[in-house]
Amino acid sequence: MTVYRILARGLPALAVLAAACAPPAPVQEGPPPAQAPAPAAAPARQDVQLPLKYQARPTVPEITPGDLMSRLYVLADDSMMGRQAGHRGNVMGTDYIAAEFRRMGLEPGGENGTFFQTIPLVVKGIAPGVSLSAAGQALTPWTDFSPLPPLGNTFPFGAEFRAQNTPVVFGGQLGGEMITDAQAAGKVVVLLPPTGDNGQPNGRWWPGYPRTRFPRAAAVAVAASDITVPAVLTLGQGESAELEEPGAQAPTGPAGMTITRAAAERMMGAPLAGMRPGTQGRTVTGSFRFGSRRPDAPARNVVAILRGTDPTLRAQYVGISAHNDHEGIADQALDHDSLIAFNTVMRPQGANDRPGAPSAAQRERIQGMLDSLRALRPARRDSIYNGADDDGSGTVALLEIAERMASSPNRPRRSVIFLSHTAEEAGLLGSEWFSDHPTVPRDSIVTVLNMDMVGHGRASEVARGGPYSIQMIGSRRLSTELGDLIDALNARRATPMQIDYTWDAPGHPANRYCRSDHFMYARHGIPITYLSLGYHPHYHMLTDEAQYIDYEHSARVAGFVHDIALEVANRDRRPTVNGPRQDPNAPCRQ
Known part of the structure; x- marks a missing residue:
């Protein structure tokens, strides 16, 4: 799903539970060989489990738990590398x-007499070589500044940033007094984040708005990195997969980035406190580019017909x-049992839950569960x-x-x-x-x-x-x-x-x-x-x-x-459609 x-x-909260872990288990090269005893019933508790590895046996015509187990230990084996x-x-x-x-x-139901239908997948992400300097002083990517990815076809902004001694201007505060698009043309616009009801800077702002507000700017930089959630700061680091759209509008317009307040003041050459919109800053030089590429391997539907x-x-x-x-494969390996213990207590619906730091009582439960698991088996790092x-x-x-x-x-x-x-x-x-x-x-x-x-x-x-x-x-x-x-x-x-x-x-x-x-x-x-x-x-x-x-x-x-x-x-007629139909291109509604 x-x-x-x-x-x-x-999963930053796992850091408090990390223990000395054994090296990862060897990766198996290919599916497990045939021949093994019939499987036992699956356990009801996470501290009792079926084997980590299982040698599949030939399947039978009936639908059986043993067949499902034989098949799944092949398909979900580490050798499949997460099937991304x-x-x-x-x-x-x-x-x-x-x-x-x-x-x-079964009959092949894919393309050209095969079981496969290849989809035109493209991978989008940021290219190597991210850089930015203010008045000759380098800023550190993902620390001092974080590029924001393009906004797609609805607001096709920000696929590329190129600056060579480009002037900087203070644009004001989001939601407050700001300069005009004419004043921003060709410049890097530094903006303060909006203010919340408590009068304090608010990190909750839509990354697209500043770019739609200043379409002629070279880039828009919001000084909100200090208060923006990490999920926004790391948006530009990830890759996304999409279907290729021939004739789609190429992203143009200003690039976007979040910057720290210190980086903003370095770009302006002065403290931001009390600064008036339209104040001229220093110059910046740098570049980054978001683009698309073909994936490493074909992405294929498999279709068969009876x-x-x-x-x-x-x-x-x-x-x-x-x-x-x-x-696929995670960016870092985590201790398997620490993750089980943490998620059982803090994330009963897995990735659907957004836990905070554990309370003292929750931490005690997590540690107790982890101790029980450690008594059963050694630590195992996992990244697949x-x-x-x-x-x-x-x-x-x-x-x-x-x-x-x-x-x-x-x-x-x-x-x-x-x-x-x-x-x-x-x-x-x-x-x-x-x-x-x-x-x-x-x-x-x-x-x-x-x-x-x-x-x-x-x-x-x-x-x-x-x-x-x-x-x-x-x-x-x-x-x-x-x-x-x-x-x-x-x-x-x-x-x-x-x-x-x-x-x-x-x-x-x-x-x-x-x-x-x-x-x-x-x-x-x-x-x-x-x-x-x-x-x-x-x-x-x-x-x-x-x-x-x-x-x-x-x-x-x-x-x-x-x-x-x-x-x-086997019915004489197909199920009658009597419910409301939607435009196939409209968004889904629950």
């Missing part, structure tokens, strides 16, 4: 998925989807976002469903299209591309059942969790008939799934309807259902590994999705 990258990476879209690890992961589809005898048996209905498709990518649950669990469930359907003598009337999307974590880019450029007619897709994070549903980890829990979103938004069909099917099961619809509420603050691949089909009017087991302390964390998955529960979810897909595939 997609999350803002900054939430997944910032546009990197070699994701290519390895998609090669594995395609090989499994091929082994099952052809239906009905001469008419086989031209229609029931879609089953999951995403194959995750977050394995993505076992997000969304390795959905991917291996997809493979299990495909193998069961492909091996059954009773094939469905409609065709089933298995969609393994890439670049979900980069902003649903793989599903956006496929839904805009489908390899089958878009209107032939009668529904899409999307699985994302179906590996953790224990009551100890997830609110309203339990052995038969399932969270469902969107099943009635476009087709009440689809939602009714699922509920009726569930009622007929020997042990019904306990469906939690609370996350589907309009306006729910978690915004889950907009955060996984199903939305890219819903925006085109295709009925969808999003199935998940929910958030937990491992969500978008380095600890999202295969040994913590509840394979019994995952198998129940996969069996449920399998049955829903067959129910839709």
Whole structure:
């Protein structure tokens, strides 16, 4: 499931827990070899776990916990390097998925007779060589000043900064008295941050506003680094992935940066206190540039088709989807068990939570948990976002469903299209591309059942969790008939799934309807259902590994999705669309 990258990476509070750690375990070169005993049931507690490494065994036609475990230990192995879209690890992961589809005898559903659909991914970020000096005195990047990235197509400013003895002018205070755009033309404009209700400088300001206010400036520098949150200061250091947009407007206009008050006074040559807007400063020289490049490796959707048996209905498709990518490799290694202890206490929903520093009581709980873990095993440093649950669990469930359907003598009337999307974590880019450029007619897709994070549903980890829990979103938004069909099917099961619809509420603050691949089909009017087991302390964390998955529960979810897909595939007519349809290019609304 997609999350803002900054939430997944910032863990400064862990520093208080860091202990002497053993070197990282050796990276395995390739998938584990076959042959191993059947897996035990997954543990309910984090201090008891399945093995860190597991040798996979051959799969069987039925959907089983053992098969899911064998598959996931391959897909979420360290050798896959976190499967980040546009990197070699994701290519390895998609090669594995395609090989499994091929082994099952499914038809290739990608481009040019293959299982793959390559999406036009580009990576955007800042180029090497960031520099800035004031009156010949160098300023330090990311300490004295921090470049801000371009603002995109809506406000296409700030892709490049080039200054050679460029004059500096004091522009005033944001929200207060400021100079005109004419006075700012061709200059670097230094601004003070706005003042809050308490009369103190306020670091909460939109980085785009100063650039739209002074479009003819060479650059706009807000003296707010001392009070601005670190997430803003480091925006320019990260990379983002986007779909290439031919003909998109090139970013122009003033560059943006945050600077410290000391750097601002160095640029002005005088204290800022009492300075009048329009005061002339020194000159600056420097440069930085944001640009785009091709990724290191292709980003690929994997698509396979099980052809239906009905001469008419086989031209229609029931879609089953999951995403194959995750977050890759972290900038720094952290102690695995310290992270578990901290997140269990402070981040019960993983990256969704923004904890402060632990209280004394919380610190004691964290340390007690860490001591218990240390008694069981040595320290292990970890830097790979394995993505076992997000969304390795959905991917291996997809493979299990495909193998069961492909091996059954009773094939469905409609065709089933298995969609393994890439670049979900980069902003649903793989599903956006496929839904805009489908390899089958878009209107032939009668529904899409999307699985994302179906590996953790224990009551100890997830609110309203339990052995038969399932969270469902969107099943009635476009087709009440689809939602009714699922509920009726569930009622007929020997042990019904306990469906939690609370996350589907309009306006729910978690915004889950907009955060996984199903939305890219819903925006085109295709009925969808999003199935998940929910958030937990491992969500978008380095600890999202295969040994913590509840394979019994995952198998129940996969069996449920399998049955829903067959129910839709064998009906005489497709689910009726009777819900409101949106403009496909409009923003998503929970």
